[in-house]
Amino acid sequence: MKKILLLCALLFTIISCDAILPVKKEVKILVFSKTTGFRHNSIETGKEAIQKLGLANQFKVDTTENANVFTDANLKKYAAVVFLSTTGDVLNNMQQAAFERYIKKGGGFVGVHAATDTEYDWPWYGKLAGAYFTSHPVVQEAKFIIKDTKHPSTQFFTDSIWMHKDELYNFKDINPDIKVLITIDEQSYKGGKNGSFHPFSWYHAYDGGRAFYTSMGHTKECWAEDKFLQHLLGGINYAVGRK
Numbered sequence: 105m106k107k108i109l110l111l112c113a114l115l116f117t118i119i120s121c122d123a124i125l126p127v128k129k130e131v132k133i134l135v136f137s138k139t140t141g142f143r144h145n146s147i148e149t150g151k152e153a154i155q156k157l158g159l160a161n162q163f164k165v166d167t168t169e170n171a172n173v174f175t176d177a178n179l180k181k182y183a184a185v186v187f188l189s190t191t192g193d194v195l196n197n198m199q200q201a202a203f204e205r206y207i208k209k210g211g212g213f214v215g216v217h218a219a220t221d222t223e224y225d226w227p228w229y230g231k232l233a234g235a236y237f238t239s240h241p242v243v244q245e246a247k248f249i250i251k252d253t254k255h256p257s258t259q260f261f262t263d264s265i266w267m268h269k270d271e272l273y274n275f276k277d278i279n280p281d282i283k284v285l286i287t288i289d290e291q292s293y294k295g296g297k298n299g300s301f302h303p304f305s306w307y308h309a310y311d312g313g314r315a316f317y318t319s320m321g322h323t324k325e326c327w328a329e330d331k332f333l334q335h336l337l338g339g340i341n342y343a344v345g346r347k
Contacts, residue, residue: 131163131344133214134182138169140192144218146324150188153327157337163344174199176206183344184212184314187219187233189321200226207232207313212343215317216336220275232310234282234317235275235303241295243323245269248304249287255307256346257316257338258285266331271322274298282306286318305335307342316343 135154137147151167158165163183174195179185179202195203200223207213213232221237223229230236248266250258272288274297286305290296305318316339326332 131183131346132181133158133163133165133184133186133212133340133344134173134179135165135167135186135188136169136171136173136190136194137167137188138171138190138194139218140194141221142191142218144189144322146322146327147189149324149327150216150321153333154186154188154336154340157333157340161337161341163340171195171199174202176202179203179206179211180209182211184214184340186214186216186340187222188216189218190222191218192222193225194222195226200229204228204311207311207315209312210345211313212345213310213313213315214336214339214343215315217271217273217319217321219317220273220319228311230277231279231281232313232315234306234308234315235278237273238276239274239297240271241293243269243271244293244295246272247289247292249289250285251287252283252285255283255285255338256341257305257307257318257335259338260334261331268320268329268332269323270320270326272296273304273319275303278303279308281310282308282317305339307339314343314345316340 155165215233220233220235248268250261250264284303284306288302288304307316320332
């Protein structure tokens, strides 16, 4: 009888513990790639690469080019929203307001490449993304300088110099509050217009949320490059709030 009572007590304890253990929330991100201006032919490759990153790193990935998903009810499903080479005016006023509320409630933003060639008439977005695109020279290799190796997107680098081939954006309206991760040496290529301080990847806390941006990702070849994918994965982890 005592054994039966002991087993019952043990079973009750196990059930009780299971009942109060926190349920691990599924991490899900939204990849948004609507374009109303130039469309990069690497977008589909980028979507596939991010989906593979999700499978390998325990987060789910939804993809869309439908701006109607930018509602309060739908956005709250996602730990972060990735603007993958979006261009032009991609959200209407109501959708913009929903996205602003999403960020203010602690949501994450990841901007990739042409995300800075987006929503020039929405200053809030420009500050979130961190800058606006102005121009670029031809695709070429350049010297990238790793400025911060403590961030998840750069901590894997063992050298301060990274030679990388990409489309090298020039920027305007750079938000002074961004935390710069990688700069580009304009002496190492032709066509740079930002001078001695030319940020290329950065992050910052913004209006209640977290934002990460990298200007890399123009070519299809980028999306098969291990260092770029590690860099982007670290940015996603930061945006969703992963340590």
